[in-house]
Amino acid sequence: METSSIVPAQQDEEKVDELLRETTLPPEIAFVLKEFKEDHSGVPAVYLSFQLKPHIVLDRQALTRVSRFMTAFARTLLDHGLSRFPYVSLNEAE
Amino acid sequence: MNLPADLLEQAEHLSRRELKRPRQASLRRATSTAYYALFHLLTADAALALGQQLQPSARFQLQRSFNHTQIKEVCGRFQQNTLPSSIESLIGSAASSSLKGVAYSFIVLQEARHSADYDLNSRWDRARAKEDVERARDAFATWKTIRKTPEANVFLISFLLYKVLESSR
Numbered sequence: 020m021e022t023s024s025i026v027p028a029q030q031d032e033e034k035v036d037e038l039l040r041e042t043t044l045p046p047e048i049a050f051v052l053k054e055f056k057e058d059h060s061g062v063p064a065v066y067l068s069f070q071l072k073p074h075i076v077l078d079r080q081a082l083t084r085v086s087r088f089m090t091a092f093a094r095t096l097l098d099h100g101l102s103r104f105p106y107v108s109l110n111e112a113e
Numbered sequence: 114m115n116l117p118a119d120l121l122e123q124a125e126h127l128s129r130r131e132l133k134r135p136r137q138a139s140l141r142r143a144t145s146t147a148y149y150a151l152f153h154l155l156t157a158d159a160a161l162a163l164g165q166q167l168q169p170s171a172r173f174q175l176q177r178s179f180n181h182t183q184i185k186e187v188c189g190r191f192q193q194n195t196l197p198s199s200i201e202s203l204i205g206s207a208a209s210s211s212l213k214g215v216a217y218s219f220i221v222l223q224e225a226r227h228s229a230d231y232d233l234n235s236r237w238d239r240a241r242a243k244e245d246v247e248r249a250r251d252a253f254a255t256w257k258t259i260r261k262t263p264e265a266n267v268f269l270i271s272f273l274l275y276k277v278l279e280s281s282r
Binding site: 058059060064071077079082083085086087089090093094097104106107108109110111113 | 182185189192193213214217218220221224225227228231236238239240241243244245247248251
């Protein structure tokens with residue numbers, strides 16, 4: 020997978036933070052964790068972990084909605100010129 | 114036999130097992146199986162696109178030639194609008210949002226599968242496994258709506274012929 024020229028992580032982090040500020044998270048999500056590292060094939064990436072609020076159990080409909088939200092968020096980051104590939108996951112807050 | 118659908122159903126089952134204390138093995142295999150469900154869905158259609166007149170056994174043999182890394186590369190190109198003009202001209206424009214969605218989910222699930230199978234430092238939880246399965250399920254549904262389109266056809270044959278198509282004019 021080819022990536023565009025990679026900029027310092029700080030610049031990509033600013034793009035992520037800016038979009039997070041502009042975006043209303045689904046009500047089930049408490050916050051988003053970010054991690055900048057390479058993916059398993061060595062491509063620079065950012066991992067966005069959407070943390071569920073405690074004791075939330077999503078039914079199918081809600082799961083679909085949250086999953087699509089996460090995808091849309093990542094694809095918006097790519098449209099905004101993020102140089103690292105954004106991987107999303109949903110996780111239970113520890 | 115409908116291997117992709119059966120794998121997806123199995124992934125769903127694994128993501129819901131052991132209601133109170135799910136085993137790491139079940140959750141990790143749910144994610145891994147969700148990826149393989151989508152992988153087999155797409156490569157079965159790719160083999161059909163490239164070898165429609167072949168006997169099933171020959172098509173299965175063709176299906177084995179698809180490479181995970183190469184498909185990820187193709188998905189990245191379609192997803193990020195970085196297709197060479199020689200391929201873009203085949204589909205007439207940039208890839209549709211639906212195809213980009215499938216491509217994005219393939220990349221995300223492949224990375225998730227790698228972590229689920231090999232990264233034992235991370236804790237896999239049920240929310241993660243269920244979302245990975247849902248992602249695959251959504252990709253299945255989207256793929257069903259576009260699999261007969263010209264862009265999907267170019268996407269599929271690119272799995273094997275990307276380098277050839279890239280260098281053609």
